[in-house]
Amino acid sequence: MKNVDVLIVGAGPAGLGAALSAHDFGLSVLVVDENPRAGGQIYRALQENPARGLGRILGADYLAGKPLLERFAASGVAHLPRARVWQIGHDNVAYLSALSPGPRPEPVKARFIVLATGAQERPFPLPGWTIPGAMTVGGAQILLKTAGLLPPDDTVLIGGGPLLYQFAWQIFQAGSRIQAIVDTRGPIASRPLFGHAISALRAPALLWRGMKLLAAPRRHGARRVRGAAAIRISGESRVDSVHYSLQGVEHTLETSAVLLHAGLMPEINFSSALGCAHFWNRQQHAWQAHCSIWRESSRPGLFIAGDAGGIAGAEAARLSGSIAALEIARQAGKIGAPERDERARPLFRRWRQQLAPRPFLDALYPPPPECFSPPDETIVCRCENVTAGEIRRAARLGASGPNQIKALTRAGMGPCQGRFCACVTAALAAQAAGLGLGEVAMPRGRFPLKPVTLEEIALSDADGLDV
Ligand SMILES: Cc1cc2nc3c(=O)[nH]c(=O)nc-3n(C[C@H](O)[C@H](O)[C@H](O)COP(=O)(O)OP(=O)(O)OC[C@H]3O[C@@H](n4cnc5c(N)ncnc54)[C@H](O)[C@@H]3O)c2cc1C
Incomplete structure (x- = not known):
């Protein structure tokens, strides 16, 4: 069994922010991630893509991750890529499986654990969403980032939200096309939106970028319909068309590919399986773990940083990882509370700035009612x-x-x-039951969270394993 001060699950901005800060305090840190390279969802394959000519296509937000990845690579922090944590035992031992041939990774016992496991796309179950040719926008973006693959020109994007429009923009940047965006967003209640817009003005660059993304489909000849309902995907062995209703009129688009997106939700599988306290976040329509301002969950020593603790974007994720590391350093006796607070002040200020436009974005892109x-x-x-x-x-x-x-x-x-x-x-x-969303019991995660072999369980040396 390996022993470390801090185990970090996830090498996205949150995990890297936590790792670099904890390492600076002299704590032993191990970062584990399923992916072959550090970077998480947003900076996926950033080490290779500029040389492959994909940097410009993926955009400035993507390239902005370069200094963080370079700092991490130069830091000497232990990083275990292509490894998946499938269980955390009650004694803070994490069990891992390797995703590439080689020795089986040993379990890791950690004094502190930071869950920096990010977000997942909200499921969008429409009739026909399981037909080959239909996938999520995030899945298609992973194909672009890892393999340079673009969807066919007749693709229809369905749903809404920043990631959908960003991916459409990336397709246009690549000189490629899509057929249409079928946006599920109906008329917007302007009064609450107006209130949130004022705080969103604290992040003018983000608003400007949003407007640019929304204008892109028309500039590139893609049809955009708003307020679509009763959406169906049809096809026998492959997707062949999308049907939707607009103000009571039925429409059909012939297509060979459909990409769905209904927003993001925090990844709460670990925190829920570990019995942490959660609440229903009404703005984000999702369960979220209760955390202190230092990102510590209701389970002492278990911290949740980045999108796993509430959707807030990459820079907020990085800052929240650094904030968690400050409290870990205090609990580990590396600094006292006054030094923690002094160092945290500028981080909190920047973190709040990053959070300012969130209520506006959440109100602008509520999940489509169809997905519930x-x-x-x-x-x-x-x-x-x-x-x-x-x-x-x-x-x-x-x-x-x-x-x-x-x-x-x-x-x-x-x-x-x-x-x-x-x-x-x-x-x-x-x-x-006639109840509101979030008023029924939360789905309870169960370990093992990922498929594992009987051999892995049998060889796990697992006192704390309750499978
Ligand atoms: C599919 C998808 C695409 C996105 N694309 C963009 C984008 O292009 N631009 C943008 O601004 N935002 C994007 N986002 C949102 C973006 O991910 C976040 O705002 C930001 O990256 C959050 O950082 P994070 O460190 O919290 O999580 P992430 O960057 O998501 O990192 C989490 C990491 O945890 C790892 N992980 C999870 N579970 C385990 C496990 N059990 N064992 C080992 N490793 C694990 C994952 O492999 C991942 O690398 C995307 C989100 C998703 C879900």
Whole structure:
């Protein structure tokens, strides 16, 4: 078993921010990440892409990660890439599996753990979303960042939110095209938005960028419709068309590829499986772990930095990692509270600046109502092939939330362990009971969080393992 002061799960901006600061205080740090290189979602493959001619396409926000990655590479912080944490035991031991051939990584016992596992795309279960040719915008962007692949010219993007428009812009930068953006956002309630816009003015660069992204589809000849409803994807062995309704009129677009995006949610699988306290974030329509201002969760010694603790973007993620490291350094006896507070002051100031436009963005891009209430025939749990109708039936039989529905229908029991269905299952249970979103029990994560072999479990030397 390996022993470290600080184990950091995730090498995105939050994990790197935490790692560099903790390392500066003389703490032993190990950063583990599934990906082959550091950078997380936003800076994925940034070490290779400029040389492959993709830097300009991916844009200035992407290239802005270069100094952080260079600092990390030069820091000497231990980094274990292509390794996945699948369980954290009650004794703070993390169990890992390797994602490439080679020796099996040993379990890691850490005094402090920072979960910097980022966000996940919100599932958007529409009729036909499981047909080959339909995938998420984030998935398609990963193909661009890792393999330089672009979607076909007749692609239709469905949903809304900053990542959707950013990816469309990146496609245009590459000199490629898309057919249309079918935006699900309806008319905006202007009064709350106006209030939030005032605080968003503290981040004028972001607003300007947003306007540029929104103008791009028209400039590049892509159709953009707003307020689409009753969206369906059809096709036998492959996607062949998208159907939607606009002010009561049915429309069809023929296409070979559909990219869906309904916003981001914090990745809470570890914190929920570890029994941390959570709350329903009404603005972001998602569960979120309770954290102190220092990003410490309700479980002492377990910190949650970056998007895993609430969607706030890359720079806020990096700052929150550094803030967590200051409190870790204090608890480890490296600094006292006055020094922690002194060092934290400028970080908090910049962090608050980064958070200022969030309420505006959250109000501007609420998740489409469809993603909480798909028609009965829609598959919700892709792993176990469970439809919305089956989930509604289980709820009507008295299953009061996603954890009971899982036992009755197997929704959430497959390899993804509910990551792509539990929030929809919970919403359907809430509707059946006449409750609001977030008023039913939160889906409870269960270890192992990722598929592991029996051999890995058997060889885990696992006193603290409760599988
Ligand atoms: C698909 C997707 C694409 C995005 N693209 C952009 C973009 O282009 N521009 C933008 O501004 N924002 C983008 N975002 C939002 C962006 O990710 C965040 O704002 C920012 O990167 C958050 O940083 P983070 O460090 O909190 O998390 P991330 O950057 O997401 O890093 C989390 C890291 O944790 C690792 N990880 C998770 N679970 C485990 C585990 N069990 N074991 C080991 N490693 C694990 C992941 O591999 C990942 O590298 C994207 C988000 C998603 C989900």
